[in-house]
Amino acid sequence: MSSSAGVGGDAPDLVCQLDCAQGMVDALSSVRWKRHQDAVVEISEHGVVLIVEESGCLQAKVYLKRELFLAYEYTAEGRPRFGLSLGLFVDCLNTFSTPGHAPVIEIRYPGPDMQLLLKTVDSPDACIYAEIRTRIPDTISWDCNFQSTGNVHATFTEAVDDLEWPGSSIQIVLQPDPPSVILRGEGHGDLQVEFPYYANTDLLIAFQCDQHVSYRYKYKFLRATTSHIPNSVLKDNRGSKVTIGRGGMLKIQHLISVKRAGGQHSHGDISGGIQQLSRIAYIEFFVKPEEDESPVNDT
Amino acid sequence: MKFKAFLTQDGVHLLDKRFLPALDKLGRICHVYLTPDHAMFLQNLLSGDGVQSVAQFNKDVLFRDYRISSQNAGRIAFAVDVALLHRALRSALTIQAQARDDTAAIQIKLVKKLPAGSRDPAPFLTFETKGRVSAVVQDVPISKPLPRDDVQQLQSALEAAQDLPQTLVQVQDLAQLQSLVDRLRNVGDLLTVAITRYGDLHLQVSTSLITVGSEFRRLRVLGLRADPPIGDRTLSAPTRTEMAIQKGEGLSVQVSLKHLAKSLQCHLAKPDCAFYGIAPQGACLTVIFQFFIPGTRLTDKSISFYCRLPVLDPGSGP
Numbered sequence: 284m285s286s287s288a289g290v291g292g293d294a295p296d297l298v299c300q301l302d303c304a305q306g307m308v309d310a311l312s313s314v315r316w317k318r319h320q321d322a323v324v325e326i327s328e329h330g331v332v333l334i335v336e337e338s339g340c341l342q343a344k345v346y347l348k349r350e351l352f353l354a355y356e357y358t359a360e361g362r363p364r365f366g367l368s369l370g371l372f373v374d375c376l377n378t379f380s381t382p383g384h385a386p387v388i389e390i391r392y393p394g395p396d397m398q399l400l401l402k403t404v405d406s407p408d409a410c411i412y413a414e415i416r417t418r419i420p421d422t423i424s425w426d427c428n429f430q431s432t433g434n435v436h437a438t439f440t441e442a443v444d445d446l447e448w449p450g451s452s453i454q455i456v457l458q459p460d461p462p463s464v465i466l467r468g469e470g471h472g473d474l475q476v477e478f479p480y481y482a483n484t485d486l487l488i489a490f491q492c493d494q495h496v497s498y499r500y501k502y503k504f505l506r507a508t509t510s511h512i513p514n515s516v517l518k519d520n521r522g523s524k525v526t527i528g529r530g531g532m533l534k535i536q537h538l539i540s541v542k543r544a545g546g547q548h549s550h551g552d553i554s555g556g557i558q559q560l561s562r563i564a565y566i567e568f569f570v571k572p573e574e575d576e577s578p579v580n581d582t
Numbered sequence: 583m584k585f586k587a588f589l590t591q592d593g594v595h596l597l598d599k600r601f602l603p604a605l606d607k608l609g610r611i612c613h614v615y616l617t618p619d620h621a622m623f624l625q626n627l628l629s630g631d632g633v634q635s636v637a638q639f640n641k642d643v644l645f646r647d648y649r650i651s652s653q654n655a656g657r658i659a660f661a662v663d664v665a666l667l668h669r670a671l672r673s674a675l676t677i678q679a680q681a682r683d684d685t686a687a688i689q690i691k692l693v694k695k696l697p698a699g700s701r702d703p704a705p706f707l708t709f710e711t712k713g714r715v716s717a718v719v720q721d722v723p724i725s726k727p728l729p730r731d732d733v734q735q736l737q738s739a740l741e742a743a744q745d746l747p748q749t750l751v752q753v754q755d756l757a758q759l760q761s762l763v764d765r766l767r768n769v770g771d772l773l774t775v776a777i778t779r780y781g782d783l784h785l786q787v788s789t790s791l792i793t794v795g796s797e798f799r800r801l802r803v804l805g806l807r808a809d810p811p812i813g814d815r816t817l818s819a820p821t822r823t824e825m826a827i828q829k830g831e832g833l834s835v836q837v838s839l840k841h842l843a844k845s846l847q848c849h850l851a852k853p854d855c856a857f858y859g860i861a862p863q864g865a866c867l868t869v870i871f872q873f874f875i876p877g878t879r880l881t882d883k884s885i886s887f888y889c890r891l892p893v894l895d896p897g898s899g900p
Contacts (some may be wrong), residue, residue, distance in 0.1 A: 371792050376795055411762070412795045412819055571686040 295391045297326050299352045300404065302387045304380040307347070309513045310564035311373050313539060314343035316507035322369040323420040324399075326392065331353075335369055339571070341504040346565040351541050365392070366420035367399060375413045379403060386411075390565075393417070398518045416576030452573050453505055457498040457527060462490050464525075468502065475510065479482030498531035498572040508535045508568040531572030539564045583652035583727060585616060585844075587694040593644030594688065600676060600851045601637055601817045602668040608635050608889075613728075614707075615659040616650055625737040629730070633841050633889055634866075635810055635848070636743055640884035645690075646863065659733050660693065662707060663726035670720045674709045681713035689810035696722060743890055747859025748835075751783050753804040756856055760846045762796050762817050766839060769794045772894065774841040775867055776823040777860055778832035779803065780810035784823045787839065795819055804857060833860040835865050845869055845889040854879075867891040 303309060315443040318353050322336045349355040379388055379401070386403040394400040394414060402412040479540040509523075524536040541564050589597075591717065602717045605612055606612050608625050609632070615622040621644050623637040641648045652658050689710045694703045706721040728736065753759055762785070766773070776784040781803045786795035797819040797851040814822050826832030848856075853871035861868050870888040872881055 302762060368791060374768055375792065375794065378768065381761055407815075408799045409797065410819065411794070411796045416791045 293537065294358050295296075295309045295393060296350055296357065296363050297331075297392050298354075298356045298389065299349075299483075300389050301352045302356040302385055303351070303541050304376050304385060304538070305349075306562075306564070307379065308373055308376050308380075309378070310345055310347065310539040310541055311369065313512045313537065313566050314345055314568075315369055315373060315511055316369055320369040322367050322372070323364055324367050324417075325362050325364045326357070326359070328357045328424070331365075333369070337504075341507060341571075342569045343508070344565075344567045345543075346567075349566075351562065351564065363392070364420050365399075365417040367415060367417050371415055375401065375415060378413070381412050437466050451502055452499045453502050454497060454499045455525075455527065455533065457492045458495045458496070463493065464490070482561075498527060498533070500533055500570050500572055504570045505533075508570065512537060512539070520532055529556040533568075533572065535568040535570070537566040537568075539566055545565075583651045583654075583658050585658055585690075587641075587645035587648040587650075587690055589688045589690060589737050590642075590644060590646055593648065594671070594675060596639075596885075597673050598668070602664060602671065602769035602849045604850040605635065605637065606664045606668060607850065608633060608844060609894060610663060610665070611661050612664050612825065613659055614724075615733075615740075616652070616657070618650060620647065622740075624736065626739070627736060627743065631892070633844050633891055634743065634879060635845075636740065636890045637851075638710065638886040643884045654730050654733055657733055657737075657790070659728040659736055660692075660705065660707075661728075662722060665853045666722050667707070667872075668724045670707075670709045673720055674711045674718070677711040678713075681711070681716075686711060686713040692727075693721075697723075702819045712842070717728050743888075745861055745865075746805075746870075747777075747861050748806045749777060749779050750804040750857040750868075750870065751777055751781055751798075751858035752804070753783065753798070753856050753858060754801075756846060756849045757842040757852075760849065763839060763846060766794060766796075767843065772840045773842060774830055774834060774836050774838055775842075775858075775860070776827065777858060778810075778826040779806055779808035780823070780826065781807070782810075782826070782832070783858060784819055786820070797822075805859070824839055833864060835860055835864045835867055836895075841891045842867075845891060848889060849888065849889070851887060864893055 307384075311333065315332070316337075320335050320337075325332045325334070326347070330346065330351070332347070333344065333345045335344075336342040370458055376388075379386060387405040389402050389404045391400040391402075396414075397417055398414040400414055401414070403410045451468055454465075456465040456467070457463075458465070524534075525536040526536075528534060541562050604624055605625065611625070613622075613624040613627065615624055621639050621641055623633040623635075626691045627634055627636070628634045638754065650656050658684050661705070671688075674779065678688060689712065691708045691710065693706050695706055696703050705724050705726055707724050707744060709720045709722065711718045719739050738747055749849070753761055766787045770789050772787065774784075774786045776782070776786075778784075781799065781801040783798045784795065785797075786793060787795075811825070814825070817825070823832060823834065827834055848869070848871055851871065854874045855872050857870045857872070859868050859870070860866075868888060873885045874880060875882045
């Protein structure tokens, strides 16, 4: 299938191919906390970034590096951006794949009408195709200049699940002495989940903290950062990195495995590490704290 | 009017395991239309709405000792609830198996009986399972047999339905098509179907924000065929289809995706292949199921099964 569209000015900015539609769906679904969400997509020679945000307090980014794709031809100048319905895009990718069969999908941007074009290309006699309308994106209202004050690698998801206290906020405390992470929810009574660093290195894998840090975050936003990670990915148990930046900005990073078709990697398989790195999609969530709290000296 | 006949073992198997399960998915009620030569199961032929289906058998496929008489050239038609019919047949089969009697046979008769608690006799299709020692009788309620005019209407609808599309394309894998249709339902209900003389089948669902489609190419063609234009491989599916239609070498209609999904339930009848075509003047989308004589690849002409999907007027779509 020819990938260049002939006359120079008509060449699409991006033509790429992927064979891991299910993995792509997993990565994108992890930032889909509502049925209908608008996303901004930014493409570059490094790959594709998809950004979603809500009410100026929660932002998520999915980084799909070019190495995830079977082929990646980028000919645009600068970094084109366009708006897209995340739900439509994910549902569309789901339409392309059937259980047990991962087709090769070609994605092109832009189409004649600035659409995003998708098409299966692994069979000459049958194909599924889609055209998704895009729009001119709004400028992203906040671009965090993130400076870390403490971070942890933890199984954050279960803790947030345990803290399901409707309507309340969650306080996250990082303290250097003793090294621990405490998540506290208040509502009808209170619940505290504590990760002492030395107690269980399965739960709290790495910890770095210079000063006592404590901030509150809306529960529903914390929930959005973990509840849509697909179960198949949670089983991989890579852990999530939680960082609190200056001013209390919470940054949560997940690594989602975007498996190549036919590729299986077992847990704890560290050989072939370089190959594995290229099969990871990076997901970042930023959550703004509720109030501007100076560090609280409680124990 | 009189009708009675014994079901053959093949007939029992065809109805119980293949055709009645399919008809049950297509609609609740069907018309049974019996003539001196054929037994037919028809759905929606008189109502004009929804998916129409015709399952026609030579009488010898289903029955032996077939006796029919009526004042309407030996034709009888009535409506029956498919599920009730199927249930009665399954019960008769169970009784036959329990009788452990190789001569036990299932006889069907048209009768008039007085239902419990009623003063007026009503028509029934009776299943009598006769063994050496005992007989079990089951009555399936049916509508009053259709009057002459209605039977004529049914006959005319049947003849109109036999107007074959000029070009038919063969779809090998109905399960694959069904899986695709199930996924397209997430997008919308209005489906555009295009069939070309080159052997392309193109399905597309479209909303204001997204268009999703699927194209199958180089399918086997029955009827009018043509060679595809050179160089059309690099074109997109919608462009190819549009060009074919403009040249008069393709047709396109809009149907309900729900109807197509329903018609695909006909796979329960286990046909050997299926052909899709658009009737002349885009009157409907026709799907014809073919059955081979067991052990061969020759078409069994004694069984005929096809569906017609109504074409939607795009202007009045949902």
